[in-house]
Amino acid sequence: MQNEGLIQHSDEIYIPAQPPSAVEPTPNDPPWGVLESIGVWIASVLFILIFPAIVLLPYLATQRGAFVGNEELLEFAKTDPTSVFLQIVAILPAHLATVLIAWLVVTRVRKYRFRETLGWENGGFKWWHHAVLLGAFFGVAIIVNTFVPEKENDLVKMLQSSRAAVYIIAFVATFTAPFVEELVYRGMLYSAFQRRIGVPSAFILVTLLFAFVHVPQYYPSYSTIFLLTLLSLTLTAIRVWSKNLWPCIVLHTVFNGIQSIFLIVLPEQAPKTDVPEQVAAIMRFLNLG
Numbered sequence: 248m249q250n251e252g253l254i255q256h257s258d259e260i261y262i263p264a265q266p267p268s269a270v271e272p273t274p275n276d277p278p279w280g281v282l283e284s285i286g287v288w289i290a291s292v293l294f295i296l297i298f299p300a301i302v303l304l305p306y307l308a309t310q311r312g313a314f315v316g317n318e319e320l321l322e323f324a325k326t327d328p329t330s331v332f333l334q335i336v337a338i339l340p341a342h343l344a345t346v347l348i349a350w351l352v353v354t355r356v357r358k359y360r361f362r363e364t365l366g367w368e369n370g371g372f373k374w375w376h377h378a379v380l381l382g383a384f385f386g387v388a389i390i391v392n393t394f395v396p397e398k399e400n401d402l403v404k405m406l407q408s409s410r411a412a413v414y415i416i417a418f419v420a421t422f423t424a425p426f427v428e429e430l431v432y433r434g435m436l437y438s439a440f441q442r443r444i445g446v447p448s449a450f451i452l453v454t455l456l457f458a459f460v461h462v463p464q465y466y467p468s469y470s471t472i473f474l475l476t477l478l479s480l481t482l483t484a485i486r487v488w489s490k491n492l493w494p495c496i497v498l499h500t501v502f503n504g505i506q507s508i509f510l511i512v513l514p515e516q517a518p519k520t521d522v523p524e525q526v527a528a529i530m531r532f533l534n535l536g
Contacts, residue, residue: 271359271360271363271364272359272364273364273366273490274364274365274366274434274438274490274491274492275438275441275442275490276442277353277364277435277438277439277442278353278355278358278359278364279352279353279435279438279439280439280443281439281440281443283352283435283439284352284435284436284438284439284440285436286352287345287348287349287352287431287435288431288432288435288436288456290344290345290348291341291345291348291427291431292460294341294342294344294345295338295341297341298337298338298340298341298344299333299334299335299337299338299341301337302333302334302336302337303324303330303333303334303337306329306330306333307320307324307330310323325401325404325405325408326404326407326408327408328408328409328411328412330408331405331408331409331412332408332409332411332412332415334405335405335412335415335416335419336415338419338423338424339419339423342419342423342424342427345427345430345431346426346427346430349430349431349434349435352435353365353434353435365430365434365438365491365492366434366489366490366491366492366493367491367492367493368489368491368493369489369491369493369494370488370489370490370491370493370494371488371489372485372488372489372491372494376494377494377497377498377501380481380498381498381501381502381505384474384477384478384481384502385505387474387477388474391470391473391474392470395469395470395473396470397468397470397471398467398468398469398470399468400464400465400466400467400468400471401463401464401465402416402464402465406510413510413511414511416507416510417507417510417511418507420503420506420507421500421503421504421507422500424503425496425499425500425502425503426496426500428457428499429482429492429495429496429499430492430496432453432456432457432479432482432483433453433482433483433486433492433495434492436452436453436456437449437450437453437483437486440452440453441487446487450483450484450487453479453483454476454479454480454483455476455479457479457482457483458472458475458476458479461475478502481498482495482498482499485498
């Protein structure tokens with residue numbers, strides 16, 4: 248009997264510990280950290296600057312004598328139809344490169360699932376929520392632009408350069424920009440920041456960072472910058488509430504898609520037509536994401 252007791256005691260001591268079950272990451276507990284998300288964000292910004300420059304350089308080399316000094320060169324790049332078209336087309340590979348780097352970080356090179364890690368569920372967000380928010384936002388946009396008219400900015404110059412520019416901007420704004428920007432801002436940056444500094448601070452930081460990056464494109468149109476910040480706030484709030492990225496992508500895509508339709512169906516150089524100023528301003532408020 249004594250030996251049996253010893254044997255039982257010995258068994259209890261030497262039973263090997265079971266390895267803990269692997270825990271899949273979630274959108275609010277991602278496998279990447281703040282530094283990695285910032286690295287992807289910096290890369291996405293650099294891609295948007297570098298790819299268009301690379302594509303544009305050969306064309307500019309053929310235009311020697313067309314401009315004198317940097318100011319004329321910049322104005323030429325913003326208004327010349329071919330120059331504008333080349334720059335917008337170059338955004339497509341820039342977006343593709345951003346998605347590739349983000350995929351490597353999010354999945355840890357195929358260790359985790361891309362969509363599930365980012366949050367590919369509705370998170371309780373219904374279709375009518377999107378409809379209500381879109382209606383409210385466009386209502387606010389009309390009111391804002393009634394009292395603070397839209398001013399000419401770089402995007403307006405690009406849209407007025409050619410009909411081809413309108414088409415390519417509409418395509419990018421609808422089919423690539425919303426996904427890529429939500430992936431970087433509400434997907435990677437917010438997920439990492441909310442775990443490190445808390446939800447309120449992450450909410451403010453990501454909202455303002457998204458708006459800040461777009462300021463050069465819309466300055467000095469303060470009404471557009473305000474509306475852009477409001478959109479960023481709305482999208483970040485959806486990410487906080489739903490704990491998923493998918494509703495943000497859907498709303499952003501539909502929002503840009505509606506404006507793209509306005510750009511395509513209405514006459515070229517819409518700001519110079521007899522369309523009411525507030526409607527023309529909404530049409531120009533494109534490529535938010």
